[in-house]
Amino acid sequence: MSTSYLPPIGSARARLQAEEPRRPIATALQLPEEHVERIDQSHERCQALGLSRIERPDFSPLGRTDLSVARERNHRLYTHAAPVMEMLHDQIVESQSMVVLTDATGVILHSIGVDDFLSRANKVALAPGANWSEQYKGTNAVGTALIEERPVLVHADEHYLHANHFLTCSAAPILDPRGNILGVLDVSGDHRGYHQHTMGLVKMSARMIENHWLTDDYRNVMRLHFHSRVEFIGTLMEGIVAVSQDGKLVGANRGALEQLGLSGAALRMHTLSTLFGTTVAALVDRFRSPLATPLPLETNNGRQFHVYARFNWPVWQSFDTMMREQTGEAATGPTASTGPAGPIDLAAAAAAAAGLPAGSVAGASSSAAGAAAGSGPREGLPRLATGDAQVGALLDKIRRVINRDIPILVLGETGTGKELLARAIHQDSDRAKQPFVAVNCASIPDTLIEAELFGYEEGAFTGARRKGAVGKIVQANGGTLFLDEIGDMPIALQAHLLRVLQERQVTPLGSAKSVAVDVMLVCATHRNLREMIEQKTFREDLYYRLNGLAVRLPPLRERSDLMPLVERILERECGRSAPTLSAEVMRLFQAYAWPGNVRQLFNVLRTACVMAAGERVITRDHLSDDFIEDARLALERRQAALMVHTNLAHANLAHADPADASAAQADVGQAGAFGRVPATTNGPSMGELASTASMQPAGQPSLPPGVARGMPVEPTPRSLEDIELMSIRTAVEAAGGNISVAAKQLGISRNTIYRKLRWNKSA
Numbered sequence: 001m002s003t004s005y006l007p008p009i010g011s012a013r014a015r016l017q018a019e020e021p022r023r024p025i026a027t028a029l030q031l032p033e034e035h036v037e038r039i040d041q042s043h044e045r046c047q048a049l050g051l052s053r054i055e056r057p058d059f060s061p062l063g064r065t066d067l068s069v070a071r072e073r074n075h076r077l078y079t080h081a082a083p084v085m086e087m088l089h090d091q092i093v094e095s096q097s098m099v100v101l102t103d104a105t106g107v108i109l110h111s112i113g114v115d116d117f118l119s120r121a122n123k124v125a126l127a128p129g130a131n132w133s134e135q136y137k138g139t140n141a142v143g144t145a146l147i148e149e150r151p152v153l154v155h156a157d158e159h160y161l162h163a164n165h166f167l168t169c170s171a172a173p174i175l176d177p178r179g180n181i182l183g184v185l186d187v188s189g190d191h192r193g194y195h196q197h198t199m200g201l202v203k204m205s206a207r208m209i210e211n212h213w214l215t216d217d218y219r220n221v222m223r224l225h226f227h228s229r230v231e232f233i234g235t236l237m238e239g240i241v242a243v244s245q246d247g248k249l250v251g252a253n254r255g256a257l258e259q260l261g262l263s264g265a266a267l268r269m270h271t272l273s274t275l276f277g278t279t280v281a282a283l284v285d286r287f288r289s290p291l292a293t294p295l296p297l298e299t300n301n302g303r304q305f306h307v308y309a310r311f312n313w314p315v316w317q318s319f320d321t322m323m324r325e326q327t328g329e330a331a332t333g334p335t336a337s338t339g340p341a342g343p344i345d346l347a348a349a350a351a352a353a354a355g356l357p358a359g360s361v362a363g364a365s366s367s368a369a370g371a372a373a374g375s376g377p378r379e380g381l382p383r384l385a386t387g388d389a390q391v392g393a394l395l396d397k398i399r400r401v402i403n404r405d406i407p408i409l410v411l412g413e414t415g416t417g418k419e420l421l422a423r424a425i426h427q428d429s430d431r432a433k434q435p436f437v438a439v440n441c442a443s444i445p446d447t448l449i450e451a452e453l454f455g456y457e458e459g460a461f462t463g464a465r466r467k468g469a470v471g472k473i474v475q476a477n478g479g480t481l482f483l484d485e486i487g488d489m490p491i492a493l494q495a496h497l498l499r500v501l502q503e504r505q506v507t508p509l510g511s512a513k514s515v516a517v518d519v520m521l522v523c524a525t526h527r528n529l530r531e532m533i534e535q536k537t538f539r540e541d542l543y544y545r546l547n548g549l550a551v552r553l554p555p556l557r558e559r560s561d562l563m564p565l566v567e568r569i570l571e572r573e574c575g576r577s578a579p580t581l582s583a584e585v586m587r588l589f590q591a592y593a594w595p596g597n598v599r600q601l602f603n604v605l606r607t608a609c610v611m612a613a614g615e616r617v618i619t620r621d622h623l624s625d626d627f628i629e630d631a632r633l634a635l636e637r638r639q640a641a642l643m644v645h646t647n648l649a650h651a652n653l654a655h656a657d658p659a660d661a662s663a664a665q666a667d668v669g670q671a672g673a674f675g676r677v678p679a680t681t682n683g684p685s686m687g688e689l690a691s692t693a694s695m696q697p698a699g700q701p702s703l704p705p706g707v708a709r710g711m712p713v714e715p716t717p718r719s720l721e722d723i724e725l726m727s728i729r730t731a732v733e734a735a736g737g738n739i740s741v742a743a744k745q746l747g748i749s750r751n752t753i754y755r756k757l758r759w760n761k762s763a
């Protein structure tokens with residue numbers, strides 16, 4: 001580490017210093033020698049260009065039209081960068097700085113900043129349209145980063161032009177997956193507010209933009225996410241490599257090149273097998289299960305990485321393609337028309353990923369879904385009727401209010417099909433040919449929701465210089481607006497939304513003009529809005545405005561149509577040759593609680609379909625080990641519950657009066673005859689008990705914690721309190737009087753046990 005700026009005697013740098021001997025402000029930062037040399041080299045370039053340090057340079061920005069052209073040309077860059085810029089700005093908002101995005105030539109496209117710094121900055125033309133290449137502004141972070149093609153800090157008097165000495169600027173180039181510079185992200189502020197972490201934030205933000213760009217570019221090819229340390233996969237530090245279907249490495253992020261120690265060009269000379277010694281087929285095989293864990297792989301030069309492969313195209317399509325490649329056979333199934341190297345239909349892939357019919361997804365969040373989808377019996381609301389009474393009743397209610405201008409609120413756990421229901425409502429409404437616009441209130445940063453929903457005029461934000469945008473509400477005009485995760489809408493915005501819904505007019509931010517809107521409103525949430533109202537995190541008046549009709553989609557574990565749903569999903573995934581479930585898999589499915597609901601069922605079946613390719617029956621061999629383990633445990637618990645229930649019912653017979661006894665007798669009889677534990681929908685059958693005994697590790701069905709085989713069972717509980725007390729006593733007895741063990745098994749504290757037993761000594 002050098003703290004000196006003294007160059008070798010007699011060098012060009014020495015001559016330079018003779019003219020400009022010291023940079024005292026920057027020197028105080030004690031920056032590394034490498035940095036100092038880079039600044040010196042830049043100063044040499046500026047001198048060679050004949051730039052004058054003291055003359056006021058030409059600060060005139062591009063004309064309006066040229067700026068519009070530059071912005072238009074870089075629209076995609078801005079789309080990826082804008083949310084990241086907002087986030088970055090939030091981090092530095094206290095520091096009198098601004099966030100700047102330039103194109104690859106150094107022209108500022110957009111900037112966000114605080115008012116008073118902005119007015120000073122405008123004097124040095126840190127405003128859109130100004131060109132900050134070295135050629136125009138001498139040594140500066142943007143221009144120097146463009147030449148060096150790496151992140152650069154230029155602090156105070158390191159700027160070549162005296163006019164810029166009040167600035168401290170940290171800039172990082174933004175590269176596309178082929179290594180081309182797309183532009184530069186920069187934070188500039190008053191040098192007195194310098195903070196050493198700013199550079200880190202800028203670098204991370206640039207990486208974030210690059211990763212978004214890469215993912216977007218290669219969403220239809222396989223991507224390998226890797227790192228030498230497994231815990232870094234999924235973070236900004238991970239390497240990402242895009243692999244074409246024939247195994248060529250077609251793109252990479254900066255993290256990948258750094259870790260592999262390769263240039264972009266060198267990487268593109270490789271294939272999956274020359275670099276990682278594996279093939280696309282092997283990775284598809286490994287990672288088609290959503291529960292697959294990262295794979296340790298070694299590169300040709302001995303570096304070791306943990307690798308996770310992602311591929312967004314429908315899994316079995318890739319499988320089908322591979323099979324055709326391997327066997328030369330004609331394909332079967334719904335994607336038969338897609339050739340091995342042919343482009344993948346992204347809309348169809350997105351539709352498949354969302355579990356929608358092909359053609360129903362036209363865009364990421366907004367689509368004229370109804371217009372595209374057919375109106376056969378399998379579409380719209382009828383498609384969702386698979387025999388469950390709760391769902392059937394809910395669909396009936398919806399049918400009655402559809403087209404009546406009544407807002408619908410869909411409640412339900414994650415993955416229960418809330419968005420699918422909203423789309424079905426749209427498809428069955430008179431608005432089906434108009435847009436369906438979905439907004440996920442949980443996935444948009446709070447600071448952006450307002451602009452996203454209501455739109456904004458150019459210059460609506462303090463310091464912002466971006467073009468205006470039409471909000472989602474206006475985009476949905478004439479059609480359906482689906483506000484997903486409405487419970488996550490920031491409270492400050494709820495009043496604004498309520499006003500818009502009541503007045504049916506939207507006023508974009510920064511505009512004086514209102515736009516009339518006519519939308520059918522469907523909202524959804526997994527949250528308990530009533531509780532939120534009590535906690536004052538959700539407005540009561542908005543709740544009543546949204547809740548013309550509230551329906552609750554039941555969780556899968558409460559539905560009675562598991563098997564028809566399975567059939568329907570299998571049919572859709574595998575077409576006419578859809579396999580069936582083996583009896584064992586059926587039992588596992590029925591016992592399992594499905595915390596991820598239909599989404600999880602869909603994913604399990606999709607994987608099973610691929611694994612069972614060509615076979616008629618899906619067996620446990622086609623399911624992932626984690627799933628089997630969880631489902632087996634669930635099955636054991638149900639068996640144990642049934643044992644307890646049966647014991648209790650028999651005990652009731654022994655203790656109850658004759659009338660009660662005959663009811664209890666009937667209860668036990670029913671459990672045997674109909675195979676259900678009374679009062680639960682998903683209890684195990686006696687048949688299940690017998691036929692799954694072979695899956696028990698010890699060959700015997702287990703009992704629940706605290707219940708020993710042959711233990712005398714207490715008399716009939718009369719109330720919830722009785723049941724609680726009885727469970728506690730049973731657990732304590734089973735634990736041989738050890739309160740700690742019993743407490744652990746019951747999941748309550750020791751004090752609770754002592755308290756309950758003390759208070760109920762006489763019971």
Ligand SMILES: Nc1ncnc2c1ncn2[C@@H]1O[C@H](COP(=O)(O)OP(=O)(O)OP(=O)(O)O)[C@@H](O)[C@H]1O
Pocket residue numbers: 353354355356383384412413414415416417418419420421484526565569598599600602
């Ligand atoms: N009745 C159904 N038939 C077939 N697939 C379904 C059904 N319901 C849901 N799915 C599938 O489950 C997945 C999740 O559905 P959806 O996104 O609508 O759920 P959600 O409740 O909106 O989830 P989240 O709350 O996480 O946003 C999708 O792949 C969807 O196709």
